[in-house]
Amino acid sequence: MGSPGTPGLADLLESLKQRSGLSYAALAGRCRMSTSTLHRYCRGQVVPDSFGMVERIGRACGATREELNELHSYWLRADEQRAAGTPPDVASDAGAPAAPTGPSAPVPPARRGLIVPMNRPLPWAVVLVLLACLTLTASSGRSAGGRAAEPQWIPGPSWQQAPRAVPATLFGVTMNSSTGTMPAFHVGAVRLWDSGTRWSQLEPQRGVFDWAALDRLVGGANRAALPVLFTFGGTPRWASPEGPKTAYDDGSRASPPDDLADWDTYVRVIATRYRGRVEAYEMWNLAPSPNFFTGSPSKLAEMTRRASRIIKGADPQATVVCPGIGELWQQASRTFLSQFAAAGGYEHCDVAAVKLHQKDFGDKPETMVELAGLIDRTFHQAGFHLRLWNTGAAHRIAVSAPLSEEQADNYAVRFYLIGLYTRYERMYFYNWGGTKIPIVLQADGGAPTRAALFVEELQRWLRGARITSCGHGLPDNLPANVWQCRFLLPSGSGDDEPAAIVWADSGEAVMTAQPGAYRVRHLDGHRQEIREGAELRITERPALVEYQTATASNPWRFLGRAGQRCVPxxxxxxxxxxxxxxxxxxxxxxxxxxxxxxxxxxxxxxxxxxxxxxxxxxxxxxxxxxxxxxxxxxxxxxxxxxxxxxxxxxxxxxxxxxxxxxxxx
Known part of the structure; x- marks a missing residue:
């Protein structure tokens, strides 16, 4: 564990364990590992594969932030030595043979190549060469072990801002039903697609319209006071006879109409009929795609320009949403987005729509953060920074395997939380009413699932809330697998009450309740009173931690013991x-x-x-x-x-x- 008097990873782990007063068995139970594994870590016999294990031990022992940073430095050093094939700088285990010394000792593999007799002084030329090599090694972007240099350590949340209201419309769903029935649990907005409202269904013949399904849906949403997003798509066969077929059985085409005058007429009729009743219009669903849109970016930009002018003329208060660009995990789709922007498509929209989803629909919702970063860079390079709405998923979601009950409950809630984390204005969950998808919120005609009720509870938590920041992992002083968003919640006294929603992307984590924490609210409605310094177990199911402390609206307010509210x-x-x-x-x-x-x-x-x-x-x-x-x-x-x-x-x-x-x- 280092040369005598030199502390190392194992030394620090052992000292933290001794300070905590916990036995190996008790500490191993808290860290979710076997006692023998923990013993080997503290003896220096094994270097943990990831820092997450080291951090878990440190936090369970009550390590400070400085001690966690020190553990991180020691682990990086040990991991680099392991990758380079150099024996870690730890003492030999009890009973192990001592390393051979003297002239017959073999040279370690990582140190071969320059052998200088140590009984002779080094020539100045050799010294200069060594210094030059060390300088080049230090200035290069890679460590001695051949690994990429560590990125800059930036402590703090992922982002922070002045308090901003969490809009109720964030919690949207895409309707997969044409009955006009609205969700039986609380949602904030509805999107119409796969609901009997494609162009080919509303105008089966040129100039002949069937408004029955759309009237039912718009009427039901208006009665429920839910804003409606109408999505264009599904060119009728008569408007593009030679175009490729879509994935639907109504004969619709994935190509744009041959004559854009037909497009203009259709958009004008829709916008005029539903003026003041449909809040927003999405210019097309899922482009580019062989199943939905096979036209060029410039053609789609021209359709967007013409439709935007018509909609604003018929209903100036309507929101124009640019086409929902999908499959953005693929470079080809991001190139399409860039070309659509270069053709001027985003100049005619109020909002940009994208399909933000996991690579595989069984992946953790937190993987969407990576895709959000790719999308953000693409928009930045194109020179556009519009409000962002997530308007759906990929076509393959219908053939993805269903999730377990536990996963469905947790992932549904975290879908919307990742929307807050990535600062999207709306998140339309796909879908409501259908059952052939990984997560079902409610079948049309059935009762809401537990996942839907958890989403409703999340909305109850955030009613009237204002978000201030979101963060993840060690930079935000959290366990590596923990995510957190902070809010100011309205209270009966008229002052804002700080709160945070915390969850783990996988497994569990143990945290210490921060100063002012007095209650934890769970998605099943259970409330748990806590005290500052109490142990909090963070799981994959998000929980709301409420705090009592001074707030920006009333800096003189002082809140004391857990569960008590002080009166000025x-x-x-x-x-x-x-x-x-x-x-x-x-x-x-x-x-x-x-x-x-x-x-x-x-x-x-x-x-x-x-x-x-x-x-x-x-x-x-x-x-x-x-x-x-x-x-x-x-x-x-x-x-x-x-x-x-x-x-x-x-x-x-x-x-x-x-x-x-x-x-x-």
Whole structure:
């Protein structure tokens, strides 16, 4: 474990274990590994394959951030030595034969190539050559072991912003039913596709329209107060007789119409008929694709330009959504997006639509973050930064294997959370009403599944919430497999209450409850009261952790012990009678010394805290939780000794003496 007196990975792991007071068996149970494996790690016999295992041990032992960084440095060094074939810098195990020494000792493989007798001084030329080699090695982008250099360590969340409202419309679904029935659980928006509303179904013959299905769907959505996104697609056979067929059995074509005048007429009729009833129009579904659109990017850009002009003329309030570009894991589709942008397609849209999904629909939803990064770079290179809507998945989703009940429940919720993480404005889950997909929310005519009810609970958590940041793993001071988004939630007192939704992308993790944490809410509706410093077990099912702390809207608010809400001194006149007897004296002693501007100035009308008032006033503005003895009394007394008490406050205190509760004495 390093030369004598030199700490290493195993040394630090062993010292953390000893400090924690846990046995090998207890620590191994917390870290989800065998006792023998943990013993080998702490003895230095084996280097863990990933830092995640090292981090899990460190966090279970209560390691600080500095100690975790130190563990990371030691693990990187040991891993590089292992990759280079160099024996790790650890002591020999007890009972193992000592390494041979002396002239007969073999040269380690990684050190062969330059053997210099050490009983002779090195010539200056050799020294200069060695220095030059070391300089070149250090300046190259690779380590001595041939591995790529580590990227820059950037601590903090993945992004942070001023609080921004979480829109209810984020939680969208694509309708896979033409009955007009809306979801029986709460959603924020609906998209119409695979719902009997393709062009070939609405206009089976030129100039002959069948509005029955679309009228039912738009009417049902309007009655449920759900914004409608209508998606164009499925060219009728009569508009492109020689075009390739789509994947549907209605004879529709994947090619654009031969005469764009037919397209103009169709768009105009739709936009005029549903003016004010359809909120947004998606210019086409899933391009490029042999099953949906085989035209060129320039042709699609021209169709978008013409349709946008017509829609804005018929319904100026409507939102024009550019065609949903799909299969973006493939470079060919990203090239299509770039060419569509170069043809001016995005100049005529309010929103850009893409198909954001996993490579394989059984993969973790967090893999969509990688695709979101590819999409973002493609838009950046094209010079466009529009609002983004995720409007579906890939055609192959219908033949993907169904997920287990547990996976379906967790993945459905995390689908929307990844939308928040990637800062998409809307996420349309594919789909509602169908059953031949990996995750079913509700079959048309059936009851919502547990996955749907969990999605509904997520919306309940975030009703009126404002998001501030999202992060993942070690940079955000989290276990490597943990993700987190932070919010400000509305509360009954009128102040925002901090909260965070946390989850693991795989397996479990153990975290310590941060200062101010007092409750955990689970998707099944269960609520768990916790205390600061308590152990939190993070699983693949997201959970909401609520905090009590000062907020931006009221920096004077002080929140104390877990499960208790403190009332500012200025609110004492209306809240004191609700407090336990043991807490009244503490509040009264603070309220009696608060300046008039910090107290209630009239029935039912509190003033804002003074902006630049005295330090004594700020302390008195805070409230205390717990035994009733104010932790600020002695501090307040010292401040009063240096600053004269206003006469009006002194008179108020003399006229209203405080009767202390016995436990305050």
């Amino acid at each position: 001194a200025r609110d004492l006149s209306s809240a004191r009678h609700k407090l336990p007897n043991g807490m009244r004296a503490g509040y009264a002693s603070l309220a009696s010394r608060a300046p008039t501007s910090a107290r209630w100035s009239g029935p039912g009308s509190p003033r804002d805290p003074p902006s630049g008032g005295t330090r004594r006033g700020k302390i008195a503005e805070m409230a205390t939780c717990g035994s009733g003895r104010s932790p600020y009394r002695r501090t307040d007394h010292r401040l009063r000794s240096r600053q004269r008490e206003p006469a009006r406050d002194r008179l108020y205190r003399l006229r209203h003496p405080v009767r202390h509760h016995p436990q305050d004495r």
